[in-house]
Amino acid sequence: MKKKNSGYQITANVVMMLVAVMVVLPFLLLFLSSITDESTLLKNGYSFFPEKFSLGAYEYIFRSGEKIFRAYGMTILVTVIGTVVNVALSALFSYPLSLKNLPGRRVITFFVFFTMLFNGGLVPSYILWSNYVGVKDTIWGLLLPNLLMGAMNILLIRTYFSTSIPDTLFEAAQIDGASQVRIFTKIVLPLGKPILVTIGTFSGLAYWNDWTNGLYYINKKTELFTIQNLLNRMVSDLQYLSQNSGNVSSDLAAEISKVPSTGVQMAIAFVAILPIILVFPFLQKYYSKGIALGAVKG
Amino acid sequence: MEKKARAAVKRGSRSEKVKKWLPLYLMMLPGAIYLIVNNYIPMFGMIIAFKKVDFSKGIFASDWIGLKNFEFLFASDDAAVITRNTILYNVAFIFLNTTLGILFAIFICDILNKRLKKLYQSAILFPFLMSMVIVGYIVYAFFSMQSGIVNKTILPLLGKDPIFWYNEPKYWPAILIFVNTWKGIGYGCLIYISAINGIDPTYYEAAELDGAGKLKQIWHITLPCILPSIITLTLLSIGKIFYSDFGLFYQVPRDSGMLYSTTNVIDTYVYRGLMKQGNIGMSSAAGVYQSVVGFVLVLLSNLVVRKVSKENALF
Numbered sequence: 001m002k003k004k005n006s007g008y009q010i011t012a013n014v015v016m017m018l019v020a021v022m023v024v025l026p027f028l029l030l031f032l033s034s035i036t037d038e039s040t041l042l043k044n045g046y047s048f049f050p051e052k053f054s055l056g057a058y059e060y061i062f063r064s065g066e067k068i069f070r071a072y073g074m075t076i077l078v079t080v081i082g083t084v085v086n087v088a089l090s091a092l093f094s095y096p097l098s099l100k101n102l103p104g105r106r107v108i109t110f111f112v113f114f115t116m117l118f119n120g121g122l123v124p125s126y127i128l129w130s131n132y133v134g135v136k137d138t139i140w141g142l143l144l145p146n147l148l149m150g151a152m153n154i155l156l157i158r159t160y161f162s163t164s165i166p167d168t169l170f171e172a173a174q175i176d177g178a179s180q181v182r183i184f185t186k187i188v189l190p191l192g193k194p195i196l197v198t199i200g201t202f203s204g205l206a207y208w209n210d211w212t213n214g215l216y217y218i219n220k221k222t223e224l225f226t227i228q229n230l231l232n233r234m235v236s237d238l239q240y241l242s243q244n245s246g247n248v249s250s251d252l253a254a255e256i257s258k259v260p261s262t263g264v265q266m267a268i269a270f271v272a273i274l275p276i277i278l279v280f281p282f283l284q285k286y287y288s289k290g291i292a293l294g295a296v297k298g
Numbered sequence: 299m300e301k302k303a304r305a306a307v308k309r310g311s312r313s314e315k316v317k318k319w320l321p322l323y324l325m326m327l328p329g330a331i332y333l334i335v336n337n338y339i340p341m342f343g344m345i346i347a348f349k350k351v352d353f354s355k356g357i358f359a360s361d362w363i364g365l366k367n368f369e370f371l372f373a374s375d376d377a378a379v380i381t382r383n384t385i386l387y388n389v390a391f392i393f394l395n396t397t398l399g400i401l402f403a404i405f406i407c408d409i410l411n412k413r414l415k416k417l418y419q420s421a422i423l424f425p426f427l428m429s430m431v432i433v434g435y436i437v438y439a440f441f442s443m444q445s446g447i448v449n450k451t452i453l454p455l456l457g458k459d460p461i462f463w464y465n466e467p468k469y470w471p472a473i474l475i476f477v478n479t480w481k482g483i484g485y486g487c488l489i490y491i492s493a494i495n496g497i498d499p500t501y502y503e504a505a506e507l508d509g510a511g512k513l514k515q516i517w518h519i520t521l522p523c524i525l526p527s528i529i530t531l532t533l534l535s536i537g538k539i540f541y542s543d544f545g546l547f548y549q550v551p552r553d554s555g556m557l558y559s560t561t562n563v564i565d566t567y568v569y570r571g572l573m574k575q576g577n578i579g580m581s582s583a584a585g586v587y588q589s590v591v592g593f594v595l596v597l598l599s600n601l602v603v604r605k606v607s608k609e610n611a612l613f
Contacts, residue, residue, distance in 0.1 A: 008408070016406065017414075020417060023422065045450030095325065117596050122568050122572065149333070211545075228431045231435065236553065239553060288419075288488055
């Protein structure tokens with residue numbers, strides 16, 4: 001394996017280089033279209049070699065993009081709250097579950113695990129959250145359904161706690177008179193940091209990228225839209241317009257003018273992925289770790 | 299010392315036991331409530347598929363209609379189309395993600411240049427971290443009818459007429475399969491990379507001394523060594539064959555009605571039934587169909603995983 005085998009090295013490098021290029025080019029196209037002059041975009045279409053560049057789309061966002069700024073703020077808010085609560089809930093749940101002599105441990109583990117095997121599906125879940133809990137058109141609709149805590153995270157943290165923090169440490173602390181709260185904050189959280197950061201990374205990205213909760217639960221109060229919801233709504237508006245283009249009424253014409261131009265849409269999309277690009281090395285580190293941990297069980 | 303401490307804990311009376319465990323149960327309470335609300339109540343909510351839902355009466359008081367919703371669902375063509383689409387797409391995804399995932403993992407592990415190795419590893423993971431909304435925009439930049447790069451640049455260069463991609467169902471299996479692989483290959487690939495890194499290097503050294511070439515080494519060492527991972531991952535994907543990525547089938551074709559014959563899967567069908575047509579009956583019936591068959595498949599595939607490699611089984 002260590003010996004050089006040049007023919008094979010070349011093949012492997014060529015193939016992987018092609019793969020890497022195929023991965024990067026589409027994102028480059030997204031960025032290039034966001035800095036292409038609007039009339040060029042209309043005339044020549046999307047292009048890797050635009051005739052004329054323009055920062056108009058970004059100027060537009062900064063000048064008159066309150067809606068966009070607001071959506072960006074919502075994304076950040078939901079991501080931060082959701083991630084913090086997710087990690088807190090998961091850690092609180094996982095620590096007791098990691099103690100080998102917790103009465104009822106097997107039953108509780110099964111209670112968690114069963115949610116990975118079976119679920120009630122979208123319809124009952126939607127009706128419960130919107131008609132009975134009442135999250136519709138509130139920020140809770142973005143935060144609560146599905147993303148707040150999951151069985152996979154609990155099981156990952158539990159395994160980490162039970163394999164890398166010895167039970168005797170807890171017992172010794174208890175005999176010293178430390179309360180459970182103290183043990184949790186002074187021993188469990190610091191020692192569990194690596195796994196908690198990993199879980200936090202998963203959760204943060206899930207909230208940042210989520211658009212389904214907004215699609216299901218935010219209908220009227222569009223000021224609660226996250227950036228992903230905004231992007232999604234622009235697509236469905238255009239789709240709606242093109243399907244009804246035969247009978248363009250004045251209302252419809254007014255709607256058309258409200259949908260931002262292609263360049264602006266691409267600029268919003270690029271702004272939405274920018275943070276992911278910026279923290280990519282960090283994300284990659286924890287994702288690789290997490291995938292290897294939960295490995296096959298993902 | 300340690301024994302003494304353990305014994306002291308064990309000797310505790312009932313009240314001491316409560317004092318010891320109660321705070322711990324309280325810690326689990328918020329999470330438990332969440333799982334009950336988010337996961338368990340909807341499981342029982344599946345009864346709505348057997349009812350004629352009338353919100354003025356409430357779900358519990360709505361009339362039972364037995365299997366009517368299911369009879370309607372399976373009498374329509376929809377059930378066959380969404381089942382076929384869901385399963386065929388998943389079969390294609392499993393096949394490509396496995397073969398290409400392994401191939402790229404082998405290449406990446408063997409590449410000697412450390413920098414390039416890291417670059418490739420980063421590249422394959424990158425799209426995996428993006429939302430499907432963004433992926434939908436990127437695909438649109440290629441296939442948009444008026445301004446897409448394919449219609450505006452590539453087809454004219456080949457001297458061909460533009461194609462109305464978002465109106466032509468026949469192109470979408472290929473597009474969706476490509477997009478899914480493009481976005482998702484990194485996940486499986488990383489798992490295979492960690493499996494390959496776990497192989498004892500002396501195997502390869504011995505093989506080299508015996509004059510085995512690269513292909514022979516892959517065939518006789520790498521593949522057999524990672525076989526448990528391959529089988530497990532594949533079986534687990536088969537367990538999920540009744541589920542699909544809602545975003546892929548909703549965002550990437552831009553919910554274009556003309557494409558439904560090749561882009562509608564169970565998940566998008568349930569969503570549209572519920573939100574667009576307000577047909578709770580059919581929609582919930584399709585949901586129950588998915589949950590129940592999905593559950594059976596998970597159990598079956600796990601049963602097989604247990605036979606193959608016990609430590610990789612879910613339970």
